[in-house]
Amino acid sequence: MTAADGSDIEQVVLVDDAGRALGAVPKATVHTDRTPLHLGFSCYVVDPAGRMLLTTRAAGKTFGGVLTNAFCGHPAPGEPLESAVRRRAAHELGLELGDVRLLLPDFRYRAELRGVVENELCPVLLATGRGAPRPDPSEVCSLEWVSWPGLRDDVLTGRRAVSPWFADQIALLAGANDDPREWPPGDPARLPATLRDAG
Template identity: 40%
Template sequence: MPSTSATTANNSSNGTTGGTAPEIMLELVDESGNTIGTAEKLSAHQAPGQLHRAFSVFLFDPAGRLLLQQRALGKYHSPGVWSNTCCGHPYPGESPFAAAARRTYEELGIAPSLLAEAGTVRYNHPDPESGLVEQEFNHLFVGLVQSPLRPDPEEVAETVFVTPQELTERHARDTFSAWFMTVLDAARPAVKELTGPDAGW
């Protein structure tokens, strides 16, 4: 059970290239997703990890292809790996929906269309490279991309739209985030409803 007390870490990175940033606080939650406290972002991810609220976004183009992003090489957690369209953490007191829309704009320069809730999933995924741990109660969202991307290079190294078959091939070839398949599998019912049967998700 996570501690309900706020914890801090000095000189914590904000996840972007170089330097340090002010502390970013996350919401700690219980196994039912109820808020029980806060913790500084980096300390919440240090082993064994503290269960905290997160979100994952899956956006699709009109052809039903999924937008993937490669995380920037300067990020302290899982740099350079491929993952879903956008993921992150609400600020304490911020709704997951608002956080998902905010962070998608900050990272990719777009406002998602028809953004809808797609359930939640709880997981525990250690990152073998950094030693950090994702203990997350994750709120899932699906939506559409209907405007040109303007990725922030400090957050996103590369983007690509993929079909289910292209994702299978890329997943076998490239390195993906530890949580990617967990959140995608949990979101699949909503993805199928959004994209339709012909998309193949």
């Protein structure tokens, strides 16, 4: 969204439990110790060998310094989910995406770190990357490529710590194929209502 002075102000969509939009607020104001439920997404990126991209969030971000999936973001008001995912991949990782598909359409979580709460309806997607990531250092402080079976087993046994949302997602996907490229798509009818309406 563009403000009257021409500056860009990223908006976050507030939602009810069914994912119906209740309005939008600036992203800079939404994350507090009483963060309202809002729309987000998590995206996994795999390379041609099926390895999964992990990133460590930059120190200045919510949950800064935490190892997590490739990237996360927030759809803008009325923005289709795939458009939001592609936009965020370019911004955060300098990465163009190939195929993008839905994995967990109705994933929801709440997590707290250092007094700041995340509270999201957060569909999970899987994408293929084109070329090498060129991360924005204000978003990502490091990255690595890992095998899904190794990551899954390390997280489930407690050998590796990741973000709370990523840990919950890994538990939900634990029985999936060892090659993420073979994972079946999720049902878009189970997306939050406002994302279904946005197409």
